[in-house]
Amino acid sequence: MRVPVFVRPRLLILFGCLAVFGLAIACGGGTKEVVREVPVDRIIEKQVVREVVKEVAVEKQVFIEVERPVVITQIIVATPTAVPAAAGPSGTLIVADADIAFPNLIPCKFAYDPQQQVHRWSVFDTAYYWGFDEPGISLIGLGKSWTYNPQQTVLTWKVRKGVAFDGGWGDVTAEDWDWSWNSQHCDGSLHSGIFISKSYTKETRVVDESTIEFHLTEPNLFYLYKFSGPGEGGSFTIFSKAKSDALGEQKADRNLTGGTGPFRFVKWSPGDEIVTEARPDHYRRVPEYGTVRIVEIPEAATQVAALMAKEVDIAEMPTIDAARVADSGINVIKLLGDGTSQIIMQGRFCFGPQGVLDDKGNPVPDRPAFDPSKPWVGSCDPDSQEWENARKVRNAVALAINRQAIVDNILGGFGFAGAKPGFMFKQAVDQYVPLAKAAGLDWESKYDSSAARALLSEAGWPNGFEVLMRVTTGDHPLAVEMAEAIAKDLAVIGVDVKIETLTYTGNRPAVVARENGDWWFQADSGGAPSAAFPNTETWAHRRNPEAAFNSGWELPEAVVLSKVMERCETQQCLDEGRVAMFDWWAEDQGYVSVVNSFGAMGVNPDKVGDWRQPLGIGIHPGNRFSLEYLQKPK
Amino acid sequence: MKRFLVRRAFTAVITLLAVTVLVFVLARMTGDPRVLLLGDQTQTSQEQWDAWGRDFGIDKPIAIQYVIYLGKLVRGDLGDSILQRRPVAELIWHRLPNSAQLAGVAFAFSIVIGIPLGIVAAVTRGSAWDYSSRSFAMFGHAAPSFWVGIVLIFVFAVGVNVNLGLFEFKTDWFPTSRKEAGLLSYVLPGLTLGWASAGGQLRLMRSSMLEVLDAEYIKLARAKGASRTTVILKHAVRNAFIAPLTYAGLTLAGLVTGTIVVETVFAWPGLGLLSIWAVNNSDYPILQGIILLVTFAFVLTAFITDVLYAFLDPRIRFT
Incomplete structure (x- = not known):
């Protein structure tokens, strides 16, 4: 009797091995990395917002603020x-x-x-x-x-x-x-x-x-x-x-x-x-x-x-499951952690002209993926037209994204539109940086496709351009969906975004080596409530060579500003630094902030009563x- | 027969060697584990970086690394896990019984369901039985196991309320995951894992039976007045069993070692879950160990299957 081709042992062995190898390669690997920090300058004490979704806002947020100097x-x-x-x-x-x-x-x-x-x-x-x-x-x-x-x-x-x-x-x-x-x-x-x-x-x-x-x-x-x-x-x-x-x-x-x-x-x-x-x-x-x-x-x-x-x-749990879980009799706690998401436009790896030195006093070299021909990179020289054009391109991208639609349609309301500098939080800055409040900072990331298209034309890209956007998975469960929404928004202004999905750890080695000159969409999920500090400087100072290795950007201007803040001895100095950083970042769009998302945690009401989550x-x-x-x- | 066995054994050894080369090279292509563990090299002194290289055994040329690896392998040493810093053999040995138990349940399900249904479908070709059986097989093949697993969990573990008028009940009969609820824990993952192979068994058995049932010697048996049961069970089934047997042998190996998706869905602490962990953490010694085990299992079962062929069909010995 003839054995069918597809059950021949050697072929099956080959297919089995190939499947396993393929999986190994596809999945990549690595340990998870640290991404953010916040400063210690004020102390806020806050109770977690506990919300039983199915019963419509049973409890409300309670803040106990403790005013302290630095x-x-x-x-x-x-x-x-x-x-x-x-x-x-x-x-x-x-x-x-x-x-x-x-x-x-x-x-x-x-x-x-x-x-x-x-x-x-x-x-x-x-x-x-x-x-x-x-x-x-x-x-x-x-x-x-x-x-x-x-x-x-x-x-x-x-x-x-x-x-x-x-x-x-x-x-x-x-x-x-x-x-x-x-x-x-x-x-x-x-x-x-x-x-x-x-x-x-x-x-x-x-x-x-x-x-x-x-x-x-x-x-x-x-x-x-x-x-x-x-x-x-x-x-x-x-x-x-x-x-x-x-x-x-x-x-x-x-x-x-x-x-x-x-x-x-x-x-x-x-x-x-x-x-x-x-x-x-x-x-x-x-x-x-x-x-x-x-x-x-x-x-x-x-x-x-x-x-x-x-x-x-x-x-x-993924926030998309929150309503269903609440319907089953499980209490759902909304975690007000600051899960940020942003498009990191890689390739702006150029430290030379700014004269930025690393902590050993050596000039930071240009990176392999530095490519001034990329629309969002432009030039190393801040006084050049190419540099200005690239800035316009980044701002056009920021203008073209409908953030509120992502919050409403993808996050199911578990989040809010990212501000111009996505790592700063308006509530915190307003409360704790008096200078910032007085300065009347413009926080809103506007959505205006027409203005975005006009900016692109001014920058010399009237028909848009093509770009690869890597989307890293493993943190926010809806990262890919968000990236697809962004791609649709950008298509309206002519930017053709090709999406490639891979794990964070799979992406990281190339980021570390500065080999990627395309875009990276990174979305963190919201976690437990965090101290609502304006953490401008800690984000910005994640610079090479000490710590920016997994962040995907190297922005000399931000490094200079954060260096000034690191040496501050007074609140005034620190606040001035923050405002300066805000202004620079909002103008430059060092990366394009998309949304900030909340997390969700389900608890069994038979076992869990009051649970005051301390600040992370x-x-x-x-x-x-x-x-x-x-x-x-x- | 002796020559046949020697030839098969030789092929098996060559296959294993080829796989060790492939696994070794591919594992090292996934990246330097030091980068993943230590982050940027600029945070680390060269001496320390080199020391970690010596610790991981990656400071030598790759060919030398391979020879060392092969030498250890021959002695049964699969190396140490980079992150867990325990012998890989110990980790695999710890997880293997869990995967084997689950595979055993799935295998039993696939045989007990697949073979009889395949016979019935062939004997009653064109009937409702036949169509139902083929639908069952088709669905088992087509539906991805992660989806089947999740659906089964929500229907039979979380449960749905069923109201039949006179009485109502909830179908939360099984645990959702893990293997802590005794025998009940095996049902849903076993079903999920075994369904696809049951479908395969069914289809193979059915097609083999149909081929055999049209053979002249079956017609002769019928003409001689043998009962239907005798014709089917004594003359047809045994001769139709070659292909399902091949499939069963390879399926068993695949079930033991290839349960990645099902173990992940059901949080089953077996080799599948361990391999996912190893992949996510670039712990390539673990990955190498598991892949070698997979290969060894496939080669071994293929070898046993070949021997069984020869037993079932003497003509195969001379080919």
Whole structure:
């Protein structure tokens, strides 16, 4: 009997292997990276907006604002109070997460993903947090207070006494801070986002058991952020030196003890689940739930199903599912994190004429993808007509996008139109930068196709042009849909956008190498609520070579402006810098902001009552779930 | 027979070697893991960068790397995971039983459903049974498994309310995902995974049976007065079984190792989920290990299938 062709073993082997290889190549790979930071200049305390979608805005937003001056030279003393649960921690909570990473519990191998996990699940505390528990208190971590010398070159931390590492490794001391800092910032550290703290630290000095000094090479406004939580890529995490000394690096890395947070790890099975249990004697907050199981469910639709079936109690979800999930009896929390999306017009890699030097004093070289023939690149010379034409092209693109339609039709209202400088937030700037408010900044990104077409003609592109736009997936679930809407809008003015979809990690190596001279549409999903700071400077100063490697732009003007702000010693100086940055960015369209999106999180009302989400800080605000603040239903 | 087996074994070894070369080269084309781990090289000193290269074993020329890799492979050492820093063999061994269990359920489903329905469809050609069976097979083949999985989850795990007048119920009979609810956990992923191969079995069995049923010796058996059951089961089925057997063998290997989509949808902690994780994190030692396992499984089952051919059809031994 003749065997059909398609079941011949060799052919099947070949097809099978090709399929697997194809998948491997198509999917790319890599670790996720840190993207944003925000400054520490004011403290706002804010409760999360909790909204039960199906019952139409049951609760309203509550702000408790605490006016403070810039704190970089002042001491704030906090007295955290452990709030024990009424009957002690009990019961089990199940949380769905898309990726259970691998444990890394020693400083030098502390890569981004595990750092996210150890903070996200409240197993490790950082030096300070943006707190809300006790009004007026912001310093509730492992640090008790900080102070700068008048020259702002020595930062002195007082270490909180009596905080024990989990597992019997003794109390946290200045020695642990010192060892952790220097290990975490060693050459080749896996700890991402260390560029500021590494390049600005001259030395650390342990003064006594509970005092440590950080000597800076020069003042830097952002240095202090590295000590804050939660879970920012650059957050300084304090480990037990005694544990590492006793077990050795290898064993210490696998040993799950040594945490300082309200929970301790009981189990960490990569790709499967993490189990934590409450520490009933924690100095900061005693959780109500005794055990938390964080189970890996990679597929968003399955997470939603598990939530609707109440097999899990908490899961973040695509906002498009929010209404359906609410209808099934699950409470939906709108997460006011600032998920930004923007078109990054790559290729403007030209530092020479501006004379920008890197931190080693060397001129930053032009990059492989620098191409002045691209309509949005133009020239290196800001005084040239080509430079001006390219600026017009970028502004034409900004004008041609109907942002509100994207918010309404694609995001289902979970977001708002991005402002001219997409990384700045009007509410925050108005509240905290008096100069900006007085200046009457023009925030609105207008939608005007006719004006856009006219600008393109003025720039010498009356018939538009073709461009490839890479859309990276893996963060905002609707990134591709948004990109398609943008392409349709731009087609109206003659810009023919070809879309290529790939993973963030697949795209990143070429971005790092500055090999891409086309566009990149990047959309972050909204996470947990973040501190609403105007983070102009931290975005802009992500410059090469220290940190701009995954941002896709190198804008010398922004670098110059942010350098000025980094050296500010007064609020006035800082605010002036912000206004200058706003003006420059709005005019230049360094990248074109599209929309800011919110996140959505479903919670099982049978298990989750009041849950005041603390503020995140800056990048990946959704990094922290802060389950210690979750209360059972009354 | 001996020559036949030696030839097949030799082919299998060559195939495996070729795959090791391909896997090795392709894995290194996905990028330098140091870039992914450490970010920009400008944040790292050259010494440290080189040290990581030595750690990962990528500091040597690629040919030398391959020889070292092959040497370790022969000793059963698949290397260490870059990110998890555990032996790949341990990680695979940890996940393999989960995938094997799921594959076993799916395989049983495909055989128990596919073969009998294929026989029935062939014997009752042109009837409602035939059309229904072919529709079942066609749908199983055409519907993407991620879609089938999600639909099954929402219908039979989240559940829908059914009101039949006298009584009403909700179809939330199974867990949505993971393997924590005992045997019930296997039903939906097993069904999702097994449906396509059941459809394949059904179609192959049906076409083979139709071919055999038209053969002269079947007509002769009927003419001699053999009962219908005897003709079908004794004379037709055994002779029609070659193609489905080939397919079954390869399907089993594919089910064990090729469950990426189904494991992702159902959060099933098996090899599929591990390979997705490895791809997303460029942890190429894991990826290499899994692909080698896939290949080995295919080659082994193909070899066994070839041997079974010879058993079922003696003429094959001499070809």
